[in-house]
Amino acid sequence: MDAPSSPVPRVSVCMAAYNGALHIEEQVRSILAELGSHDELVVVNDASTDATSDIVRAIGDPRIRLIEAATNAGYVRTFERALTQARGKYVFLSDQDDIWIPGRVELMVSALEHQRMVASNCRHIEGPLGRFHEIRLRAEDSPRRVRNIVGILVGYRLHWGCAMAFRRELLGQILPFPAHMTESHDQWIALVGNMNRSITYLEADTILHRLHGQNLTPAGMRGLTKILKARLAFIRNIAVAWRRARFAGVS
Helix, strand or coil: CCCCCCCCCCEEEEEEECCCCCCHHHHHHHHHCCCCCCCEEEEEECCCCCCHHHHHHHHCCCCEEEEECCCCCCHHHHHHHHHHCCCCCEEEEECCCCEECCCHHHHHHHHCCCCCEEEEEEEEECCCCCHHHHCCCCHHHCCCHHHHHHHHHHCCCCCCHHHEEEEHHHHHHHCCCCCCCCCCHHHHHHHHHHHCCCEEEEEEEEEEEECCCCCCCCCCCCCHHHHHHHHHHHHHHHHHHHHHHHHCCCC
16 A cells, blocks of 8 residues: 555545544545546655554555654645655645545546646535635636735635645645745645646635644634734745746746
8 A cells, every 4th residue: 555556647635644533534535436546645644643544554445655754744744745755647635634525536637727726615514614714716816816926925815725736747846845834835835826827716615624623724813923923934935936936937
């Protein structure tokens, strides 16, 4: 299960896992139902202390590549490591505790025939909605690069990593993640897509996003210090994304 297989997959799904025993089997099975026989699900277990790895291994599907981290690195670096292992033409991100809605892979791959990145909306389940959960992407905003980047900075254009996918050629700009980045890898990836003028927003819900006490996105207001620190990190990310896009030939 741990070693890559041939031929090269069309779709790679990259999952960061940590103490996800409660929901990870349901999530993995919903993903596998969407994949072709030669696609792959890359699961990086971030030194979990529960039965996460045992549950994933017990599924026994050869499309799963389970990678064990020796020490806990946190979700941002774990997603980064998972992305470095992706071999497919189309790369999807996945949390460990959601449920994929049938048909999402083909819907998003179809969008990627015309753009290099796609982001959809989520249907939030099982928990109280915070202010972030009410923000939805609109298809009409897809070409509005500057407005989208400002929206990411200010916080009114939210991209859920679990509802995003991109073409493999963007990996060279997405990776490595900026060294200073400690949160919001999904907003970083969205910056890269917008900086490349190549992102499309799907208004459809393609995932059931489970809300619970362990969600990493805060449901309520953050303190002023944390808000300012996050905004400064986003500004630095904009500069990094711009430089990488220019190096890649994007004008």
